[in-house]
Amino acid sequence: xxxxxxxxxxxxxFEEAPVELRCNYSSSVSVYLFWYVQYPNQxxxxxxxxxxxxxxxxxxxxxxxxxxKSQTSFHLRKPSVHISDxxxxxxxxxxxxxxxxxxxxxxxxxxxxx
Amino acid sequence: xxxxxxxxxxxxxxxxxDVELRCDxxxxxxxxxxxxxxxxxxxxxxxxxxxxxxxxxxxxPSDRFSAERTGGSVSTLTIQRTxxxxxxxxxxxxxxxxxxxxxxxxxxxxxxxxxx
Numbered sequence: 001x002x003x004x005x006x007x008x009x010x011x012x013x014f015e016e017a018p019v020e021l022r023c024n025y026s027s028s029v030s031v032y033l034f035w036y037v038q039y040p041n042q043x044x045x046x047x048x049x050x051x052x053x054x055x056x057x058x059x060x061x062x063x064x065x066x067x068x069k070s071q072t073s074f075h076l077r078k079p080s081v082h083i084s085d086x087x088x089x090x091x092x093x094x095x096x097x098x099x100x101x102x103x104x105x106x107x108x109x110x111x112x113x114x
Numbered sequence: 115x116x117x118x119x120x121x122x123x124x125x126x127x128x129x130x131x132d133v134e135l136r137c138d139x140x141x142x143x144x145x146x147x148x149x150x151x152x153x154x155x156x157x158x159x160x161x162x163x164x165x166x167x168x169x170x171x172x173x174x175p176s177d178r179f180s181a182e183r184t185g186g187s188v189s190t191l192t193i194q195r196t197x198x199x200x201x202x203x204x205x206x207x208x209x210x211x212x213x214x215x216x217x218x219x220x221x222x223x224x225x226x227x228x229x230x
Binding site: 006009032034036042043044045046049051090094095096097098099100101102103104105106107 | 155
């Protein structure tokens with residue numbers, strides 16, 4: 001079975017500072033990886049995903065993530081955050097074949113401080 | 115519809131009562147998921163429907179929880195004899211999986227359940 005660990009439950013950061021949200025996964029088979037974002041009082045939406053190819057994936061709103069197979073990580077980064085980036089961020093993993101569910105981490109609450 | 119639709123958006127029920135939560139997925143999506151979101155617990159997988167295959171019920175927390183999907187479209191999550199610990203947001207999601215787990219999963223706004 002697959003699992004995801006998001007190492008930080010909360011990350012406060014000042015506006016215009018860089019941020020990294022950490023995600024590590026565990027799987028005995030090849031996987032696809034996702035980051036979803038949940039803005040206050042809104043539903044979850046896809047931020048970016050890694051399926052194959054380049055290990056650096058760019059998503060919406062200036063976010064990017066790097067897949068590192070040797071470290072089983074998929075950390076999310078943004079070079080300069082805005083107040084509007086305040087949200088809950090979820091990392092998720094799924095087997096790249098077969099019919100299995102998407103498994104989520106517990107989420108990281110990003111708070112951007114003016 | 116344009117997105118995943120869930121109803122009711124909010125439900126307050128008394129302990130011991132049964133509740134039904136409805137999900138209308140995006141038209142044409144063959145995969146449908148139910149998740150539960152509790153404070154500090156992230157998204158907990160409950161059940162997964164994929165086409166005509168038997169559903170993956172491995173995430174259901176107890177036999178009080180059940181779900182069905184009629185005609186490959188609308189799904190209903192039923193919680194019997196609700197307990198206070200069932201209070202959470204229940205999220206439905208769908209994807210056009212069609213053999214590709216890499217397809218994006220689209221979420222509804224959720225049904226907020228409060229058991230008093």
